[in-house]
Amino acid sequence: xxxNVLGSKTYGFSVPASGTDAVAFADAVLDGEYEVYTKVSExxxxxVTSAYHVRVQIxxxxxxxxxxxxxxxxINKNENDLVSVLKGKVINGINVDEVVIINFKKVNFS
Numbered sequence: 001x002x003x004n005v006l007g008s009k010t011y012g013f014s015v016p017a018s019g020t021d022a023v024a025f026a027d028a029v030l031d032g033e034y035e036v037y038t039k040v041s042e043x044x045x046x047x048v049t050s051a052y053h054v055r056v057q058i059x060x061x062x063x064x065x066x067x068x069x070x071x072x073x074x075i076n077k078n079e080n081d082l083v084s085v086l087k088g089k090v091i092n093g094i095n096v097d098e099v100v101i102i103n104f105k106k107v108n109f110s
Contacts, residue, residue, distance in 0.1 A: 006032040010092045050075050050108045054082065058091055059098040067092045072107075079104060 002022060004011045015022045019038035026034050052073040059066045069091070073082060083099045090096070 001037040002026055002030070002034055003037070004030055004032055004034040008093065048075075048109060050106060052077070053103065053105050053107045054101070055103040056082070056086070057100040057102060058086060058094055058096045059100070060095045061097050062095070065094045067094055068102075073104075075106070 001012060001014050004013070004026075015025055017025065019036065022036045022038070026036055052075065053070075054073045055068060055070045057066055057068055079101055082101070086096050086099050088096065
């Protein structure tokens with residue numbers, strides 16, 4: 001995973017390579033500031049059969065900055081869990097004090 005900051009925007013993307021190769025890639029072609037993250041350990045449940053596909057808008061009401069986050073949420077969590085964990089955090093330079101849920105849909109995995 002690479003986190004790349006260009007001006008006031010932050011972008012994240014994955015590079016299917018080892019950590020060393022991902023750093024070499026970033027050094028060779030990326031502009032701006034970047035950080036390369038590599039897997040240190042594994043946790044969680046590999047037998048997921050369903051989850052919520054969620055899209056939220058996060059906002060800072062003082063500056064009117066906003067951004068969008070899309071994720072798969074644990075099926076045992078709800079909207080209140082998500083909102084409470086996001087509020088008060090700084091994400092992509094946004095002091096999150098408002099969370100608008102755009103999509104909250106159950107999906108099943110085969």
